[in-house]
Every structure is written in C-alpha cells, then in structure tokens.
Amino acid sequence: MTAYNSSNSNRLIKASTDKVRVMSEVVDFSSTTNAGGDSFDVIGIPANSLVIAAGCDVMTADTAGNSGTLAVGDSSGAAVYVAAAAPTSTGQMTLVDDSKAYSSGDDIRLTVATGAINAKVRVWATMISLDNGGTDADTDSQTVTFS
Numbered sequence: 168m169t170a171y172n173s174s175n176s177n178r179l180i181k182a183s184t185d186k187v188r189v190m191s192e193v194v195d196f197s198s199t200t201n202a203g204g205d206s207f208d209v210i211g212i213p214a215n216s217l218v219i220a221a222g223c224d225v226m227t228a229d230t231a232g233n234s235g236t237l238a239v240g241d242s243s244g245a246a247v248y249v250a251a252a253a254p255t256s257t258g259q260m261t262l263v264d265d266s267k268a269y270s271s272g273d274d275i276r277l278t279v280a281t282g283a284i285n286a287k288v289r290v291w292a293t294m295i296s297l298d299n300g301g302t303d304a305d306t307d308s309q310t311v312t313f314s
Contacts, residue, residue, distance in 0.1 A: 169205045187219070191291040193226070194277060196284045203235065203281045208274035209290045212241070215298035217268045221248040221275050223260045224289040229253065233282025239290065241267070245278035254286040268297060 192209050201207075212218060223239050239249035239260070247267060249260045275292045 169202070185296060187293060187295045189291060189293050191289050193287065193289050195227075195287045196229075196279075197227075197287065201279050201283050203233075203279060203283070205279045206245070207277040207279075209277055210275040210292050212269050212273045212275060212292070212294065213296070214272045215270060215296060216294050217266060217297050218248075218275070219266050219293045219295065220262060220264075221290070221292040222262050223249055223254075223277070224291065225254045225257050225260060225286055226289055227287035228256050229284045229286035231283055231285045233284065235282040235284035236280045237284060237286070237288070238278045238280065240276050240278060241273045242276065243273075245276070245280075248275070251278070251280050254284060254288065 190210050194207060194209060199207075210221075221239055223237065229235060234253065236251040237249075237254050237260070238246040238251040240247035245251065246263065247265060248263055250263055252260055254260065275290060277288075277290060
C-alpha cells in the first residue's frame, strides 16, 4: 500500500471566508503506478471547515481489467463520501450523502482497492469555513458576554 500526496498542498479556503467554495482536482490514474490499497490525498480540507459534499466524476472509464474500485473519503474512512465502486463508466459516482465538520485539517482522499485502475477522474468537494473571522487553529477567545 502506498500513500500518495498531491503536489497542491495549498488549502484554498481560509478561516476568514464565509462563502461556499467548490474545489476540484483531476487525477489521471493512467499516469500513476497504483495498486489495491493505495490512497491519494487530493484536496486539502482546512481546519474548522464543513465539507457539505464530496464526490468523483469519472471522465475516462477504467479499462485496466483488474476489478479495481475507487472510493472517496478522508483519513478517518475510505468511503465517507463515495462508497467503493468500479469506475467502469463515465459520470458522477454515487454519493453517500454525508456532510462532515473538521476541527483539524484533513484531506479528501481517493482509495483504490482490489487492483490497479487507469481511469481519469475529477475529485470535487463543496465546503465552507465554520470560523468566520477567526483563524485556522482553535485559539480564538470569547468576544461576547453572557448575563
């Protein structure tokens, strides 16, 4: 099993934003050496963010013939957003329909299982900051009083 990290280490959403953002990256598995059990950290998730949804659009179907599957998740689970399925036809993979809040930074991760694939996919994530006006770290102080 190999863990691959994207060359794009930039976490595009900052904690001071309050707009919904869509981030996406294309992964061409025909240009990588991959095998069952490999993971690819594709999109950075900043601390204190809500991922509303994440998914995978198969742009070029897998023809490797290795029964390989692909799932979309994060460091806590391979299939948080998209359950493992063979990317043998083009189009959006079926979403799990879960949103998730992150208190610390993480990554949208692709996990290959069973065998190598050669599909080309667009991984996407829709997210928003939960810390408008704050920082990426949980070091904010109280700015209101209670009585």
